[in-house]
Amino acid sequence: MSVKSERRDGIVVLTLDYPPVNALGVEVLTDLAAAIEAGSRDDGVHAFVLTGANGAFSGGADIRRFGKPWPPTAPMLPEVIESIERSEKPFYAAIDGVALGGGCELALVCDARYASPRSRVGLPEVHLGLLPGAGGTQRLPRLVGAKAALDIIVSGMPVGAARAAELGIVDEIVAGNLLDHVCRVAQEAPAGTRRRVSARRSEAQPGVFAAVRAKLDPVERGGLAAHRCTDAVEASTWLPFEQGLHRERELFTELLHSDQSRARIHVFFAEREAVKIPDVPASTPVARIDRACVVGAGTMGGGIAMSLANGGIPADVVEAEPEALARGKATIERNYAASARKGRISQADVEARLGRIAYGTSLSAAAGGADLVIEAVFEELDVKLSVFAELDRACKPGAVLASNTSTLDIDAIAGATARPEDVIGTHFFSPANVMRLLEIVRGAKTSARSIATALALAKRIGKIGVVARTCDGFIGNRMLAHYAREAAYLVEEGALPQDVDRVIEAFGFPMGPFAMGDLAGLDVGWRIRKRRSAQGMTGPRVPEIADRVCERGRFGQKTGAGYYRYADGDRTPHPDPEVESLIFAESARLGIARRTIDDAEILERCMLPLVNEGANILLDGTAIRPGDIDVVWVYGYGFPAFRGGPMHYADMLGLMRVFESLRALEARLGPHWHPSPLIEELVASKRRFADLAADEAARLTMEVS
Ligand code: HSC
Ligand code: NAD
Numbered sequence: 001m002s003v004k005s006e007r008r009d010g011i012v013v014l015t016l017d018y019p020p021v022n023a024l025g026v027e028v029l030t031d032l033a034a035a036i037e038a039g040s041r042d043d044g045v046h047a048f049v050l051t052g053a054n055g056a057f058s059g060g061a062d063i064r065r066f067g068k069p070w071p072p073t074a075p076m077l078p079e080v081i082e083s084i085e086r087s088e089k090p091f092y093a094a095i096d097g098v099a100l101g102g103g104c105e106l107a108l109v110c111d112a113r114y115a116s117p118r119s120r121v122g123l124p125e126v127h128l129g130l131l132p133g134a135g136g137t138q139r140l141p142r143l144v145g146a147k148a149a150l151d152i153i154v155s156g157m158p159v160g161a162a163r164a165a166e167l168g169i170v171d172e173i174v175a176g177n178l179l180d181h182v183c184r185v186a187q188e189a190p191a192g193t194r195r196r197v198s199a200r201r202s203e204a205q206p207g208v209f210a211a212v213r214a215k216l217d218p219v220e221r222g223g224l225a226a227h228r229c230t231d232a233v234e235a236s237t238w239l240p241f242e243q244g245l246h247r248e249r250e251l252f253t254e255l256l257h258s259d260q261s262r263a264r265i266h267v268f269f270a271e272r273e274a275v276k277i278p279d280v281p282a283s284t285p286v287a288r289i290d291r292a293c294v295v296g297a298g299t300m301g302g303g304i305a306m307s308l309a310n311g312g313i314p315a316d317v318v319e320a321e322p323e324a325l326a327r328g329k330a331t332i333e334r335n336y337a338a339s340a341r342k343g344r345i346s347q348a349d350v351e352a353r354l355g356r357i358a359y360g361t362s363l364s365a366a367a368g369g370a371d372l373v374i375e376a377v378f379e380e381l382d383v384k385l386s387v388f389a390e391l392d393r394a395c396k397p398g399a400v401l402a403s404n405t406s407t408l409d410i411d412a413i414a415g416a417t418a419r420p421e422d423v424i425g426t427h428f429f430s431p432a433n434v435m436r437l438l439e440i441v442r443g444a445k446t447s448a449r450s451i452a453t454a455l456a457l458a459k460r461i462g463k464i465g466v467v468a469r470t471c472d473g474f475i476g477n478r479m480l481a482h483y484a485r486e487a488a489y490l491v492e493e494g495a496l497p498q499d500v501d502r503v504i505e506a507f508g509f510p511m512g513p514f515a516m517g518d519l520a521g522l523d524v525g526w527r528i529r530k531r532r533s534a535q536g537m538t539g540p541r542v543p544e545i546a547d548r549v550c551e552r553g554r555f556g557q558k559t560g561a562g563y564y565r566y567a568d569g570d571r572t573p574h575p576d577p578e579v580e581s582l583i584f585a586e587s588a589r590l591g592i593a594r595r596t597i598d599d600a601e602i603l604e605r606c607m608l609p610l611v612n613e614g615a616n617i618l619l620d621g622t623a624i625r626p627g628d629i630d631v632v633w634v635y636g637y638g639f640p641a642f643r644g645g646p647m648h649y650a651d652m653l654g655l656m657r658v659f660e661s662l663r664a665l666e667a668r669l670g671p672h673w674h675p676s677p678l679i680e681e682l683v684a685s686k687r688r689f690a691d692l693a694a695d696e697a698a699r700l701t702m703e704v705s
Contacts, residue, residue, distance in 0.1 A: 001015070001016040001017075001031055001700065002027045002028045002031045002472050003015065003016055003017065003028060003031035003032045003035050003067075003329060004053070005035045005038070006018055006081040007045075008046060008183050009183075009187060010046035010047070010104070010187065010207055011045070011046060011047055011048070011049055011183050011186045011187060012039040012042075012045050012047075012048050012049070013048075013049045013051065013053060013179065014032065014035050014036070014049070014050050014051070015051050015053050015279070016027065016032070016046060016050070016051070016052040016053065016057070016058055016485075017053040017054065018054075019054050020054060020056075020172075021054065021056050021058065021059030021061075021098070022023050022052045022053065022054060022056050022057070022058040022103070023057055023059050023060065023061065023062035023063070023064075023105065024062055024077050024102045024106070024114065025062030025064070025065050026058065026060075026062075026070070026071060026074045027426055027680045028062075028560075029074060029075050029076065029077060029080050030074050030075065030507045032071075032080055033075040033079070033080050033083065034046070036080070036083055036084065036087070036152070037083070038087075039089070040083075040089065040562070040611070045089060045403050046089065046186070046187070046189075046191060046662050046701045047089055047090045047091070047095055047186040047187075048084075048087075048089060048090070048092070048094065048186075049092045049093075049179070049182050049183055049186055050091060050092070050093050050094070050107070050110060051093070051094040051095075051096070051178075051179060051182075052095075052096070052097065052103075052107065054097075054575045055097045056096075056097035056098045056099075056101060056515060057094075057095040057096065057097055057098060057099035057103050057106075057107065058098075058100070058102065059101025059103060059104060059397060060101025060103045060104070060124075060565055061077055061101055061102035061133075061315075062126075063128065063133070063265060063269075064228075064262065064269075066113040066115055066256060066265060067256070067262075070315055071225060071600075072456060074612075075380075076247070077102050077105070077106075077133075077134045078133070078135065078245075080106075080171045081105060081109045081134050081135055081557055082107060082186060084106075084109045084110070085196065085211075087194075087197060088192060088194070090110075090111040090186065090193070090194050090195070090393045090440075091109070091110040091111055091440075092110055092111060092112050092113075092114065092182050092185060092186050093106070093107035093110040093112070093113040093114065093117040093169070093180075094114050094115075094178050094179050094181075094182040095107060095114065095116070095119045096115070096116040096118070096119060096178055097116075097118070097119060097120075098119070098120050098121075098133060098158065098343070099115075099119065099120075099121045099122075100121070100123070100124055100158060101122075101123060101124060101125050101132065101136075101379075102132075102133075102134050102251075104121050104122060104123055104132075104136060105132055105134040105135050105136045107121065107135060108135065108139040108140060108143065108169075108197060109139065109197070111189075111194055111195040111196070111323070112172075112185070112195065113169065113170045113171055114162065114170065114171060114172050114173075114174050114181060114182045115161045115165070115170045115172075115173055115174070115178075116173070116174060116178050117161050117173055117175055118161070119160075119161045119170075120158040120160055120161070120164075120167055121158060121159060121161075121164050121170065122152060122157060122158030122159060123136045123140065123152055123153050123154065123156065123158070123605035124156040124158060125153075125225070125229075125523070126156040126225045126226055126229055126249045127264060127268070128155060128225075128261060128264050128265050128268060129224065129225045129255060129258060129260040129261030129262070129263065129264040129265065129642065130225055130255045130256065130261055130383070131153070131225060131228050131229045131232050131251055131404060131705060132229075132232075132248075133248060133249065133251055133252030133253075133256075135245060136153065136248075137149075137153060137229065137232035137233050137244075137248045138198070138202070138232075138235075138236045138241060138244040138248055139197045139198065139237070139299060140152065140153065140169070140233075140703070141202035141204075141233050141236045141237070142165045142197050142198065142200040142201065142202045143168060143169060143197050143200070144168050144169060145202075145203065145204070146202050146203060146204035146233055146236065146237055147205065147208050148232065148233075149202075149233055150209075150212055150229075150233050151207070152220070152651075153232075153233060154212060154216070154226050154229050154230060154231045155487040155599060158196060159618045161211060161465060162596065165577075168169070171589070178473070178621050181569065186245070186522075190627075195635075197539040199272070199278055200242045202236035202237045203237060204234075204237050204363055209233075209234045211231055211477065212230055212424075212541050214231055216230070221506070221508050221640075221642075222245075222260060222508055222642035223256075224255065224258055224260045225255055225260065225261065226266075226583065226641075227447045228251045228254065230697045231247075231251060232244075232248045232251050234248065234318065235247040238593065239240040241337070244415065252547075259557055259642075259643075259652060260642040262644070263447065263641065263643050263644030263645075263648055263649075263652070264405070264444075264641055264642060264644070265288070265452065266627070266630070266645075266690075267630060267634055267644055267648075269627070269632065269647065270625075270627030270628070270630050270631050270633050270648075271464055271635075273625065273627050273628075273694075274456050274464070274465065274466045274467070274625075274627065274628045275458075275465055275630050276519050276694070277451060277455075277467055277624065278624065278694050279305055279448065279694055280448040280451045280452055280455075280469070280517065280640050281448075282447060284451075284452040284664060285449055285452070286449065286452045286453045286456045287371055287372070287398060287400050287449065287450075287453040288370045288371060289313055289315070289371045289397070289460075290314075290371055290437050290458060291313070291314050291315070291369055291370050292308050292313050292314070292315040292319060292371065292372045292373065292374065293316045293317075293366045293367050293370035293372070293373045293374070294308070294315050294316070294317045294318070294373075294374050294376060295318050295363060295367075295373065295374070295377055295387055295391075296319065296329020296375065296376040296377040296378075297318075297319045297324060297325055297327070297329065297331075297332075297359075298324075298328065298376065298377075299430060299431075300330045300376040300428060300430060300432055301317060301374075301376035301377075301404075301433075302331050302335070302432075303428065303430065303431050303432025303433040304374050304376055304404065304428055304432045304433075305317045305332060305357050306330055306332060306335065306336070306353070306433035307428070307432055307433050307461045307462075307463070308356070308374075308430070308461060309353040309354070309356040309357050310433065310461065310462070310521070311351060311460045311461030311462060312401050312460075313460070314356040314357075314358070315335055315341040315354070315356065315357055315358070315361050316357075316359070316360055316366035316369070317329075317332075317357060317358070317360075317366075318359075318360055318361065318362070318363050318366045318448070319359075319361060320361065320363075321361070322361055325360075327361055328359075329359050330343060330374070330681070332354070333354065334359065335433070336350045336353060336354060336436075337350070337564075342684025345577035347450075353402070357553070360573040361395055363390055363391070363394065364390065364393070365556055366396050367390075367391050367394040367395050367399075368395065368396065369382075370395065370398070370399055371396075371398075371399055372400045372402065372453070372457065373391055373395060373399060373400070373401050373402065374403075374404055374426055375387050375388070375391070375401075375402065375403045375404060375405075376400045376428075376546060377654075378408060379405060379407065379408065379527070379528070380675050381408055381409075381696055383598065384403060384405065384408060384413050385412070385413065385415075385416040387414075387451060387683065388401065388413055388414075388417050388423070389416045389417065391417065392416065392418055392419060394416035397419075398422070399509030399585075400422055400424060400450050400453050400454070401417065401419070401422050401423045401424070402423075402425065402426040402454065403420050403423070403425050403426070404425075404427060404428055405425060405441075405471050406427060406473070406474075407472055407474075407476055407528065408478055409443075409471075409472075410423065410424065410425045410442070410446070410470040411440050411443040411444050411445070411470055412442045413443075414445060414446070420443060420444075420445035420446070421445050421446060421447035421449075421450065421533065422447065422450055422590060423443060423446060423447050423450070424440065424441065424442060424443070424450045424451065425439070425440065425441025425442075425443075425455055425468075426438060426439075426440060426454055426457070427439035427440075427441060427476075427478075427543070428463075429635075429636045430520065435635070435636065436462070436464050437463065437464055437466065437631070437632060437635035437636035437637045438454075438457075438462055438463040438464065438465045438466070438474075439466055439468055439476055439632060439636065440454040440458070440465050440466065440467045440468070440583070441467075441469070441470050441474050442467060442468070442469055442470065443468075443470050447595075449660065451467060455467070458638055460688055463543075464587060464631060464635050466623075466628045466631050466632050467624065467628070468623055468628075468632075469553075469620075469621055469622045469623055470590070471620070471622050474622065474700050475617055475622060475623050475628065475632045476632045476633070476636045476637060478613060478622070478634070479610050479613045479614055479617070479619065479629070480637065482609035482610065482612070482613045483513060483609050483610050484513050484517070484525075485540065485543060485608055485609070486514075486605050486606060486609045487500050487513040487514065487540070487606055488543035488545050488546065489543055489605075489669075490582075490597060490601075490605055490606075491514075491543075491545055491583055491604055492543055492545065492586060492587050492590060492592055492596040493587070493592055493594065493595065493597060494587075494592075494595040494596060494597045495597045495602060496575065496583065497512075497514035497515075497563040497564070497579065497583075498514075498573075499563075499597070499599075499602065500512055500513060500514060500602055500606065501514050501515050501573075503599045503602040503603050504602075504603075504606060506599075507607075507640065507643070508601060508639075508643060509637075509638050509639065510638045511642060512564040512608070514562075514564070514573075515564065515573050516564070517556060517562065517563060517574065518556035518557050518562035518563055519556060519557055519565055520556065521557075522546055522549060522550050522554065522555050522556045522563075523550060523555040523557050524610075525546060525554075526546065526547060526550040529542060529546075530548065539672075540670070540671075540672040544586065545582070545583060546588050548582045548585075548586055549562060549563060549579065549582060552578075552582075554579075557571060561576065563576075563579055564576055564579070565578075569632075576634060577580075590607065590624065604665075605665070606633075607646065607649065607671075608658065608661060608662060608665070610633070610646040611646050611647065611649070611650040611658055611679075611680065612662060612673070612675065612676050613676075614626070614629045614646050614647050614650075615676035615679050615689075616676045617629060617676070618689075618692070618697035619676065619677065619678045619697050619698065619700070619701050620698065621695065621697075621701070624694050624695050625692065625694045625695070626647035626648070626689035626690065626692060627645075627648075627685060629645065629646065629647050630644055630645020630646065630648050631645065632643045632645075633646055644649070647689040648689070650689060651688040651690050654685050655679055655682050655683050655688060655689070657678050658675075659675050659680065659683045662674070662675040662679070663675060678697050680701070681700065696704065
């Protein structure tokens with residue numbers, strides 16, 4: 001049984017027990033409805049207590065069921081909630097752990113809610129492109145006021161027990177035995193009286209809704225669910241309760257069938273699938289990380305040290321020169337001070353985190369005591385090889401040796417050691433203490449233990465881990481190279497950086513490729529291009545506009561000018577006539593007659609290279625599944641989550657359409673547009689990326705070759 005029913009002196013305790021998070025699916029709701037009905041008919045039952053096993057009250061409606069047919073005999077969540085609403089007997093919620101979404105709504109229909117101190121309650125549906133569809137938008141404002149309810153529903157952020165009690169969502173925090181306490185309350189409550197939240201009024205100050213709407217993303221830029229959440233809460237202030245529920249249901253149904261919700265739910269599951277690696281079973285032992293060492297205190301090393309400290313891991317930061325070390329230390333201290341000033345963390349937290357970071361110039365001393373070393377020195381193979389050779393000498397057996405390289409071959413780096421199985425890539429994104437993605441790069445000899453350790457590290461420091469096989473650029477930067485190249489071709493042919501960026505931003509990225517280049521620093525790519533051309537890399541022609549910009553000392557925001565110019569202390573990009581002249585001269589040099597390029601062409605030529613290279617990445621096994629690529633792009637590069645990542649976006653466009661567009665572009669612009677054989681294969685078998693099982697694309701290639 002997914003709901004355990006237990007009698008305690010006239011009280012029925014109903015325990016949701018459906019691992020892992022007691023999601024409210026067909027089985028739980030069927031059992032719950034039956035148990036409620038049995039208890040309601042029984043005159044010996046005075047009241048109900050709802051609670052959950054598995055360390056949670058409930059994680060909400062079963063998201064896996066969305067979009068699938070519901071058995072006609074099974075009750076749906078709103079019906080079960082309605083039966084509690086109508087019951088003459090009171091219900092009490094005993095919350096230990098999370099009560100989210102439908103789980104929270106189940107608690108809200110109860111007469112009172114009691115929570116253990118560690119509990120969290122919230123309505124996170126907006127993150128799935130939905131709204132609370134089982135009464136949450138009507139009951140929460142009646143309980144805590146429309147403004148506070150809006151904040152919770154539109155942000156989707158759960159609140160801890162203490163805040164929930166302050167707001168009045170939770171009646172009491174119980175530090176001792178929660179269930180005993182709630183059963184006692186239920187037993188002592190006068191028979192036949194109910195305290196229904198629905199009987200209250202939902203009130204708001206004038207202007208509240210307009211003020212919230214003004215801050216939301218526009219509907220077409222991912223804001224659909226947040227707008228509908230606001231509409232539903234507003235309805236609670238002027239519609240009677242029953243009609244409010246009806247309105248909520250209409251809006252929920254609209255969202256459930258929206259592309260934005262489908263995309264966000266895809267990302268939710270893709271994120272959780274990504275940590276499942278076919279040849280690294282969940283039982284794989286992981287290295288215990290008590291102390292880490294970060295080599296290099298530059299942009300990335302500092303951010304990585306902060307990430308570790310934020311996750312409670314003490315770290316030694318090592319630089320070769322004392323001046324560079326002092327600079328790195330000052331940056332870390334400045335960043336923490338800024339977070340405290342903005343109220344993101346308390347001064348006590350700042351001190352605790354700073355206290356976890358030690359600084360030194362002796363690599364062997366720091367590395368010798370570390371269970372994990374993360375190298376973040378210059379992106380030059382020789383420098384990395386000498387660091388890893390030294391790590392091999394200094395580190396204890398079993399220490400995991402990671403490199404933060406963004407493009408270099410992990411196998412080459414591992415070759416500098418006699419323990420390639422312990423060597424792995426941990427590719428953080430800039431700023432490393434903020435960005436959620438951790439691309440974990442496995443070399444040919446990287447052990448399952450090292451991979452499992454890196455995945456566990458990601459979870460511990462609040463990052464989302466995605467595993468890639470080593471190759472030039474791994475998943476993210478390999479695709480980025482194709483996207484950036486095409487954006488530059490568009491500029492050579494007639495668009496301006498601001499045209500491309502406007503189209504990409506309207507699509508939903510926080511910034512377009514040129515503004516992003518200015519933020520990241522154009523000199524980084526310039527160095528990589530020089531290295532590649534010295535190595536005689538083959539492939540499509542490399543556009544040189546970025547080189548022309550760099551040759552003028554314009555490296556982006558850090559020099560006050562790049563593709564755009566920037567006023568002192570301001571990150572707003574301003575189009576610059578000097579850059580336009582450079583671009584016109586470059587087009588002339590290439591003999592290109594500039595033309596007007598419309599927005600549709602810009603979008604297609606920026607997005608399809610991602611899709612096509614993503615498909616090739618699946619074919620050669622660099623990524624295990626399309627969802628992994630989507631997670632990399634959503635969390636590492638700002639691909640709009642409401643479009644689900646490049647591979648989901650391609651599925652939504654339709655692979656036949658993608659294939660035909662690629663063929664047309666190939667005929668017009670050259671062989672670099674040749675469709676990936678995987679897209680051709682999927683079109684031929686009438687399948688989508690979503691239909692591919694883990695590693696299936698790579699297995700297909702092996703069978704063919
Ligand atoms: C909802 O409730 C809609 C309602 O308002 C209205 C419904 C009305 C319907 C009307 C019809 C007309 N379902 O994250 P983890 C799985 S929408 C299914 O690694 P953690 C997850 O996939 C829902 N599965 O663990 C994973 O499975 P795997 C609103 C769910 O401890 C496993 O649990 N609720 C699930 O780090 C572990 O997950 C939310 O948005 C669910 N609801 O965090 C909450 N929730 O092992 C979403 C989790 O097979 N969930 N799973 O990969 C979370 O935020 C986190 O999972 C928790 C646990 C904080 C619950
Ligand atoms: P950076 O130039 O800011 O920092 C590198 C630091 O390493 C410098 O402080 C330098 O003094 C130090 N260093 C060099 N040799 C050393 C040695 N032998 N021992 C100790 N310290 C040494 O560079 P960064 O941007 O922090 O990049 C570091 C690594 O992270 C590179 O591999 C880069 O490709 C990668 N990466 C960078 C970004 C980014 O956006 N900057 C993003 C992801 C990955």
